[in-house]
Amino acid sequence: xxxxxxxxxxxxxxxxxxxxxxxxxxxxxxxxxxxxxxxxxxxxxxxxxxxxxxxxxxxxxxxxxxxxxxxxxxxxxxxxxxxxxxxxxxxxxxxxxxxxxxxxxxxxxxxxxxxxxxxxxxxxxxxxxxxxxxxxxxxxxxxxxxxxxxxxxxxxxxxxxxxxxxxxxxxxxxxxxxxxxxxxxxxxxxxxxxxxxxxxxxxxxxxxxxxxxxxxxxxxxxxxxxxxxxxxxxxxxxxxxxxxxxxxxxxxxxxxxxxxxxxxxxxxxxxxxxxxxxxxxxxxxxxxxxxxxxxxxxxxxxxxxxxxxxxxxxxxxxxxxxxxxxxxxxxxxxxxxxxxxxxxxxxxxxxxxxxxxxxxxxxxxxxxxxxxxxxxxxxxxxxxxxxxxxxxxxxxxx
Amino acid sequence: xxxxxxxxxxxxxxxxxxxxxxxxxxxxxxxxxxxxxxxxxxxxxxxxxxxxxxxxxxxxxxxxxxxxxxxxxxxxxxxxxxxxxxxxxxxxxxxxxxxxxxxxxxxxxxxxxxxxxxxxxxxxxxxxxxxxxxxxxxxxxxxxxxxxxxxxxxxxxxxxxxxxxxxxxxxxxxxxxxxxxxxxxx
Numbered sequence: 072x073x074x075x076x077x078x079x080x081x082x083x084x085x086x087x088x089x090x091x092x093x094x095x096x097x098x099x100x101x102x103x104x105x106x107x108x109x110x111x112x113x114x115x116x117x118x119x120x121x122x123x124x125x126x127x128x129x130x131x132x133x134x135x136x137x138x139x140x141x142x143x144x145x146x147x148x149x150x151x152x153x154x155x156x157x158x159x160x161x162x163x164x165x166x167x168x169x170x171x172x173x174x175x176x177x178x179x180x181x182x183x184x185x186x187x188x189x190x191x192x193x194x195x196x197x198x199x200x201x202x203x204x205x206x207x208x209x210x211x212x213x214x215x216x217x218x219x220x221x222x223x224x225x226x227x228x229x230x231x232x233x234x235x236x237x238x239x240x241x242x243x244x245x246x247x248x249x250x251x252x253x254x255x256x257x258x259x260x261x262x263x264x265x266x267x268x269x270x271x272x273x274x275x276x277x278x279x280x281x282x283x284x285x286x287x288x289x290x291x292x293x294x295x296x297x298x299x300x301x302x303x304x305x306x307x308x309x310x311x312x313x314x315x316x317x318x319x320x321x322x323x324x325x326x327x328x329x330x331x332x333x334x335x336x337x338x339x340x341x342x343x344x345x346x347x348x349x350x351x352x353x354x355x356x357x358x359x360x361x362x363x364x365x366x367x368x369x370x371x372x373x374x375x376x377x378x379x380x381x382x383x384x385x386x387x388x389x390x391x392x393x394x395x396x397x398x399x400x401x402x403x404x405x406x407x408x409x410x411x412x413x414x415x416x417x418x419x420x421x422x423x424x425x426x427x428x429x430x431x432x433x434x435x436x437x438x439x440x441x442x443x444x445x446x447x448x449x450x451x452x453x454x455x456x457x458x459x460x461x462x463x464x465x466x467x468x469x
Numbered sequence: 470x471x472x473x474x475x476x477x478x479x480x481x482x483x484x485x486x487x488x489x490x491x492x493x494x495x496x497x498x499x500x501x502x503x504x505x506x507x508x509x510x511x512x513x514x515x516x517x518x519x520x521x522x523x524x525x526x527x528x529x530x531x532x533x534x535x536x537x538x539x540x541x542x543x544x545x546x547x548x549x550x551x552x553x554x555x556x557x558x559x560x561x562x563x564x565x566x567x568x569x570x571x572x573x574x575x576x577x578x579x580x581x582x583x584x585x586x587x588x589x590x591x592x593x594x595x596x597x598x599x600x601x602x603x604x605x606x607x608x609x610x611x612x613x614x615x616x617x618x619x620x621x622x623x624x625x626x627x628x629x630x631x632x633x634x635x636x637x638x639x640x641x642x643x644x645x646x647x648x649x650x651x652x653x654x655x
Contacts, residue, residue: 090512090514091512192491192498192516195494199590203590213644217616217617219586220590227602230628231604234582234628278587278588279588280584281584326557327615328604328612328615
């Protein structure tokens with residue numbers, strides 16, 4: 072297997088609505104930003120991987136066709152991936168394989184999502200149509216009709232986890248929300264930079280028990296892009312390549328009823344284990360400098376500490392209580408603000424998380440730069456109760 | 470020619486009829502666009518809808534829904550090789566790759582986990598919020614099944630709570646034809 076590096080990263084801002092751009096125009100902006108970052112041109116790209124989650128959001132089945140055209144990538148080979156919230160992470164993983172295999176030397180990864188064109192005229196809001204669209208991703212025969220929302224699928228696991236271990240508590244979840252909103256204050260692309268208190272979170276309205284308003288990420292629109300290259304090309308392109316040294320992925324039984332338990336997320340455990348093995352990591356808490364974890368809901372971030380092996384089962388809440396995951400702690404989590412603070416533009420989110428780690432490792436993260444960051448991690452999660460997980464380890468080696 | 474001029478009244482009427490949106494809503498939501506104050510380069514929005522009708526086949530799961538609708542029975546499927554009991558059922562064991570056999574399930578079970586939904590979009594399957602949905606392990610099943618638990622005080626739902634199956638009066642051959650009720654004293 073060949074070594075693979077990230078040589079460029081670009082993005083648009085994440086916003087609740089990009090009324091002035093279509094999904095393919097957002098894609099264009101992110102790709103242009105990534106090419107500029109890498110000092111490459113359109114002609115240098117040899118193959119493309121597109122991450123777009125939901126066709127109904129885009130009002131376009133097979134939106135990748137029209138992205139490919141608009142960003143001028145014809146006639147290169149291209150493939151679109153859609154793995155729910157893990158779409159962005161999966162897109163990076165597939166592009167990695169394209170280069171590691173020796174098939175191509177320079178690959179483009181582009182993740183994009185626009186959801187707020189969906190609109191409910193009666194309620195004069197996008198939210199009902201967005202939730203309705205997501206509900207069609209639940210098993211349509213047995214689970215969808217019960218009224219299970221996206222929040223519901225994760226709430227079921229968090230309650231089961233709390234039943235066994237007593238955590239995550241409401242207070243611990245609130246602290247994650249405060250941290251990620253605060254981290255977003257230093258991220259210029261973030262949708263929800265905010266200084267809020269745990270009381271603000273605890274007193275916000277209940278959406279889906281145990282998740283209150285501030286425990287949820289926001290629906291975002293945006294696009295992020297990366298350029299991946301083989302070792303030989305990477306060294307020509309930049310003197311600061313960011314190496315992808317670990318890749319792990321898993322798709323669990325996607326009907327949670329089929330799983331032995333839903334207290335932990337098996338796909339996340341397997342993906343992390345594989346990525347650590349590949350990168351030679353035995354103690355992630357000590358050996359990783361920062362992580363972008365999938366915080367679609369506060370409780371998920373706490374479960375992710377455990378699934379990613381930062382602590383033992385049932386001890387995730389302690390890491391937020393003790394400040395381990397704060398900026399300045401042993402392993403800062405979601406310095407970008409994560410999906411809660413920066414936003415969740417679903418197909419783009421995993422790419423945005425990866426870009427954050429790339430900037431951090433290159434020392435280009437501005438006010439939120441973690442000093443001497445050399446190794447970072449991305450966890451990208453999607454599907455019913457974390458069915459899909461992709462974990463990536465990125466490193467600089469100079 | 471005068472006839473070729475864009476007619477906003479016709480636009481409201483035809484879009485209202487085509488998309489089933491009340492004309493007053495359209496007038497309100499697209500007010501700015503038609504007040505003549507919009508810049509030529511400003512984003513232009515149009516109403517649209519994606520609507521598809523189905524005649525969906527349950528395939529080899531059909532008996533489960535017919536038994537539910539006609540006989541008020543919850544059916545499971547047992548693998549003759551490994552013995553696993555699937556409920557919801559499946560015609561093939563996903564582990565052993567052999568055909569399963571139909572069995573009737575107990576109408577009683579235990580809540581494994583639950584959530585209370587306080588906000589739910591209008592979808593056609595709606596019930597009044599807040600409502601409880603739970604993963605329930607039916608006695609004798611190796612699976613957990615997601616269904617509503619109807620209870621007066623939704624905050625009383627707990628893992629470990631014993632529940633029993635109840636059937637709706639008007640059944641349609643859908644998973645929502647049944648729900649759970651706390652077992653407690655009647």
